[in-house]
Amino acid sequence: MKRIAFVPAAVAVVAAIFFLGPLVATFxxxxxxxxxxxxxxxxxxxxxxxxxxxxxxxSSAASLAAIVLGALLVVPTAYWVRLKLPxxxxxxxxxxxxxxxxxxxVLVFGFIRVYGSSSVLPLTTSEVGINLxxxxxxxxxxxxxxxxxxxxxxxxxxxxxxxxxxxxxGASKLRTIATVIFPxxxxxxxxxxxxxxxxxxxxxVITSLLNRPGFGPYMVRVGQDQAYQPAALAIMAFAxxxxxMALMEFFATQRPGTLKVPIRFPKxxxxxxx
Amino acid sequence: MSYLTLExxxxxxxxxxxxxxxxxxxxxxxxxxxxxxxxxxxxxxLRMVAGFERPSFGSIRIGGEDVTVQPxxxxxxxxxxxxxxxxxxxxxxxxxxxxxKVAGMDRRAIAGRVEEMLSLxxxxxxxxxxxxxxxxxxxxxxxxxRALAPRPKLLLLDEPLSALDAxxxxxxxxxxxxxxxxxxxxxxxxxxxxxxxxxxxDRVVVMHRGRADQIASPLEIYNRPATRFVAEFVGxxxxxxxxxxxxxxxxxxxxxxxxxxxxTCRADEKIVVGLRPETLSLERRTEDDLSVTGTMLSxxxxxxxxxxxxxxxxxxxxxxxxNRGAGRLPPIGETVxxxxxxxxxxxxxx
Amino acid sequence: MAxxxxxxxxxxxxxxxxxxxxxxxxxxxxxxxxxxxxxFLVLPVLYLVQGxxxxxxxxxxLETLMSLSEPQIAGSYWLSIRLSFVSATFGAFFGxxxxxxxxxxxxPSWVRRAFMxxxxxxxxxxxxxxxxxxxxxxxxxxxxxxxxxxxxxxxIYAAGFSLFSFWGLAIVYLYFQLxxxxxxxxxxLEGxxxxxxxxxxxxGAKASQYWLHIGLPILAPSVLGCFxxxxxxxxxxxxxxxxxxxxxxxxxxxxxxxxxRGNVLYNPNLGxxxxxxxxxxxxxxxxxxFVLRKRAERWKQ
Numbered sequence: 037m038k039r040i041a042f043v044p045a046a047v048a049v050v051a052a053i054f055f056l057g058p059l060v061a062t063f064x065x066x067x068x069x070x071x072x073x074x075x076x077x078x079x080x081x082x083x084x085x086x087x088x089x090x091x092x093x094x095s096s097a098a099s100l101a102a103i104v105l106g107a108l109l110v111v112p113t114a115y116w117v118r119l120k121l122p123x124x125x126x127x128x129x130x131x132x133x134x135x136x137x138x139x140x141x142v143l144v145f146g147f148i149r150v151y152g153s154s155s156v157l158p159l160t161t162s163e164v165g166i167n168l169x170x171x172x173x174x175x176x177x178x179x180x181x182x183x184x185x186x187x188x189x190x191x192x193x194x195x196x197x198x199x200x201x202x203x204x205x206g207a208s209k210l211r212t213i214a215t216v217i218f219p220x221x222x223x224x225x226x227x228x229x230x231x232x233x234x235x236x237x238x239x240x241v242i243t244s245l246l247n248r249p250g251f252g253p254y255m256v257r258v259g260q261d262q263a264y265q266p267a268a269l270a271i272m273a274f275a276x277x278x279x280x281m282a283l284m285e286f287f288a289t290q291r292p293g294t295l296k297v298p299i300r301f302p303k304x305x306x307x308x309x310x
Numbered sequence: 311m312s313y314l315t316l317e318x319x320x321x322x323x324x325x326x327x328x329x330x331x332x333x334x335x336x337x338x339x340x341x342x343x344x345x346x347x348x349x350x351x352x353x354x355x356l357r358m359v360a361g362f363e364r365p366s367f368g369s370i371r372i373g374g375e376d377v378t379v380q381p382x383x384x385x386x387x388x389x390x391x392x393x394x395x396x397x398x399x400x401x402x403x404x405x406x407x408x409x410x411k412v413a414g415m416d417r418r419a420i421a422g423r424v425e426e427m428l429s430l431x432x433x434x435x436x437x438x439x440x441x442x443x444x445x446x447x448x449x450x451x452x453x454x455x456r457a458l459a460p461r462p463k464l465l466l467l468d469e470p471l472s473a474l475d476a477x478x479x480x481x482x483x484x485x486x487x488x489x490x491x492x493x494x495x496x497x498x499x500x501x502x503x504x505x506x507x508x509x510x511x512d513r514v515v516v517m518h519r520g521r522a523d524q525i526a527s528p529l530e531i532y533n534r535p536a537t538r539f540v541a542e543f544v545g546x547x548x549x550x551x552x553x554x555x556x557x558x559x560x561x562x563x564x565x566x567x568x569x570x571x572x573x574t575c576r577a578d579e580k581i582v583v584g585l586r587p588e589t590l591s592l593e594r595r596t597e598d599d600l601s602v603t604g605t606m607l608s609x610x611x612x613x614x615x616x617x618x619x620x621x622x623x624x625x626x627x628x629x630x631x632x633n634r635g636a637g638r639l640p641p642i643g644e645t646v647x648x649x650x651x652x653x654x655x656x657x658x659x660x
Numbered sequence: 661m662a663x664x665x666x667x668x669x670x671x672x673x674x675x676x677x678x679x680x681x682x683x684x685x686x687x688x689x690x691x692x693x694x695x696x697x698x699x700f701l702v703l704p705v706l707y708l709v710q711g712x713x714x715x716x717x718x719x720x721x722l723e724t725l726m727s728l729s730e731p732q733i734a735g736s737y738w739l740s741i742r743l744s745f746v747s748a749t750f751g752a753f754f755g756x757x758x759x760x761x762x763x764x765x766x767x768p769s770w771v772r773r774a775f776m777x778x779x780x781x782x783x784x785x786x787x788x789x790x791x792x793x794x795x796x797x798x799x800x801x802x803x804x805x806x807x808x809x810x811x812x813x814x815x816i817y818a819a820g821f822s823l824f825s826f827w828g829l830a831i832v833y834l835y836f837q838l839x840x841x842x843x844x845x846x847x848x849l850e851g852x853x854x855x856x857x858x859x860x861x862x863x864g865a866k867a868s869q870y871w872l873h874i875g876l877p878i879l880a881p882s883v884l885g886c887f888x889x890x891x892x893x894x895x896x897x898x899x900x901x902x903x904x905x906x907x908x909x910x911x912x913x914x915x916x917x918x919x920x921r922g923n924v925l926y927n928p929n930l931g932x933x934x935x936x937x938x939x940x941x942x943x944x945x946x947x948x949x950f951v952l953r954k955r956a957e958r959w960k961q
Contacts, residue, residue: 051754120689136942139895139913142938143705239899266792278781383862383863408863
């Protein structure tokens with residue numbers, strides 16, 4: 037019935053060309069590794085490279101560690117603040133937004149200085165310490181999003197009443213958290229986790245300045261040395277981002293209790309990345 | 311010819327007909343309410359008059375001019391919305407002045423008119439406030455002033471009181487009526503609240519499923535409802551299944567009643583008779599009173615009125631009596647006689 | 661249960677007699693979080709700020725900060741600000757137009773959903789892969805470059821365009837700025853109540869008058885706030901530039917990156933000053949954004 041106005045339609049078409057153009061061009065380019073033929077050779081070459089697998093494994097492990105550390109940091113805090121310390125909420129939220137003000141390059145600069153060899157806590161002098169700093173860097177990068185996701189998830193359910201109800205029925209603190217609160221915010225945590233994963237997997241600045249063999253620096257190196265593989269990597273990265281965003285969206289809009297399958301995300305993700 | 315006329319107006323959204331065959335004639339200076347349950351099409355009628363929707367059929371005339379396809383911004387209509395719809399970026403003064411500004415009035419004249427409108431709604435002291443600093447009632451009064459400022463030909467009110475508290479609703483209702491009389495502006499008022507519709511309007515349109523069931527004065531709507539829907543929607547009603555025992559004689563609740571009103575019905579036709587709770591009485595009032603026997607179930611105290619629930623043959627009948635203070639109420643479980651006059655019977659086709 | 665009652669009793673006691681005050685240990689619950697934030701957000705920044713206020717030999721002085729005005733450093737800031745401003749302006753402008761078309765244009769709902777999903781992905785698709793995608797598109801041998809040359813006869817590189825120049829980078833930035841704008845401004849557009857337009861119409865206003873006096877003024881704080889966020893977003897962008905230009909395009913983050921790497925002259929205090937400058941610009945734009953958002957929310961009621 038409704039006629040589609042010309043101007044909005046034209047705007048949408050132009051925008052679609054701008055958005056899809058680079059993807060089409062990159063995909064086209066990624067297929068042209070073998071002269072005069074369209075093949076997936078570039079993808080094969082990337083996927084079969086030891087360096088690629090090593091970088092991917094390293095970054096996946098670091099990202100997963102960042103998810104775990106981030107969740108351990110954010111979930112109890114957000115819960116506790118909503119339950120007992122509502123007055124501190126704006127402070128905690130402000131802190132969670134600080135990484136948006138501090139660019140990663142500045143942050144990592146600070147890390148190197150504060151935790152350098154002459155420091156009380158010389159994290160940068162050992163392999164383990166540097167890896168820990170890397171994970172912490174990823175946690176700070178994703179802190180705003182993780183906190184937002186979890187805090188929103190907690191906001192949907194009435195934490196105070198739920199806790200009081202569970203306690204009035206005789207449940208202990210730990211039991212309340214494990215069986216009442218956590219299942220209700222699990223979707224929110226998973227949603228935040230996917231965002232964290234998509235941010236940290238290809239992270240370049242922190243990874244590179246800490247000299248870690250991560251995926252971001254690997255991609256830059258491939259970009260400098262090779263012609264067709266970068267295009268294949270870009271297409272895979274876009275698909276990976278898409279999957280992460282879709283899963284994030286899916287879990288963010290998931291209502292408590294509707295999740296049928298238990299989440300085992302390491303396996304789940306590896307399948308999508310490679 | 312009437313000031314506002316709607317002729318055979320219909321509106322179809324997609325495949326569903328929201329308004330059909332709607333006729334209405336409103337005189338200059340008249341206040342008409344359009345009453346109906348949600349989804350009956352009353353707001354659509356108003357929006358067609360305002361020009362926000364184009365009728366699928368029929369025509370609309372204002373002051374003799376056919377406006378059926380005229381865009382809303384040329385109709386010179388004042389509209390008040392349920393959710394206030396004040397412009398949030400303007401203070402009260404600028405909101406009221408907006409219609410005058412776009413009409414190209416000069417600055418001095420605008421200021422004068424705005425002052426006039428603000429004193430009409432007695433909010434002159436809040437002229438510099440922004441909408442978010444006002445209460446709901448104040449916002450709606452500003453919305454009224456804004457709608458009236460450019461001297462519209464017609465004032466349209468779309469459930470303007472629904473979002474307000476009970477007390478403010480009544481006082482604003484009275485304000486609206488006072489201002490309407492003062493300005494003698496032709497007004498269409500849409501509401502789902504029957505008390506509101508009956509108390510404020512010269513005439514009431516009761517809408518049901520996209521059609522006007524009855525268009526009449528409030529008194530007539532209440533006392534002589536044209537359809538069963540109108541009778542049930544407006545006020546409280548006790549219903550009895552009835553049939554024509556023979557021409558002119560109505561049989562219900564074990565009674566045979568001679569009534570001139572039932573003459574139009576065929577014999578053996580199933581019909582319904584209704585009795586308003588306040589027409590029933592536990593005391594004998596005249597010799598001609600009819601009566602049925604029932605059992606007291608419960609009473610509820612409503613202030614000026616006491617409502618009794620009485621079981622008559624397994625049907626709960628409600629009876630209202632004025633609270634005169636000293637009256638004795640029959641105890642629960644007692645057998646009582648319900649008395650009424652046959653002139654109060656409402657005979658309704660099914 | 662017992663504890664619950666206990667707590668109620670406690671509050672009651674506290675209310676009746678201030679003497680019966682018991683220490684409140686609840687704040688301990690946020691200590692890990694705040695400690696983390698202190699160690700890994702506040703401390704590094706404080707360290708850099710302090711460094712920026714010192715000379716290499718440890719004296720407190722504004723000397724180091726003054727070095728920000730050296731032509732090379734000031735040039736970097738000016739370049740970064742211009743690039744961020746241009747990409748934020750175009751991103752905000754085109755993003756607003758696209759969002760308007762999607763929200764108010766009456767397009768089929770699947771079009772709108774597709775764009776929203778895509779925007780969610782594209783706004784996160786920054787960094788190194790984005791650079792690769794644009795090299796394959798607008799690079800010397802990119803598909804769009806070749807298409808323009810062979811089909812339309814326009815040789816953009818001969819005409820002076822380069823993907824690795826200011827305007828080339830601006831176009832690349834637009835790829836994540838524009839969708840980000842769409843995502844951020846859509847709620848504001850959805851907050852424009854249709855009754856405002858109808859009220860304006862019934863008061864005799866034309867569509868243009870509605871937009872001039874009501875629509876745009878209501879949107880202005882949101883749009884401006886989004887612009888600031890886009891500006892900050894562009895200002896902090898490093899990986900995309902690095903991958904595109906191999907660190908040869910001296911925007912501030914790149915210069916700082918090189919400093920840290922030790923690729924250029926070694927003066928850590930200059931690095932501190934660079935970092936402080938970045939933080940200040942980020943802090944100002946973000947604070948203004950919050951002020952504007954507060955203002956926009958006030959109107960929502």
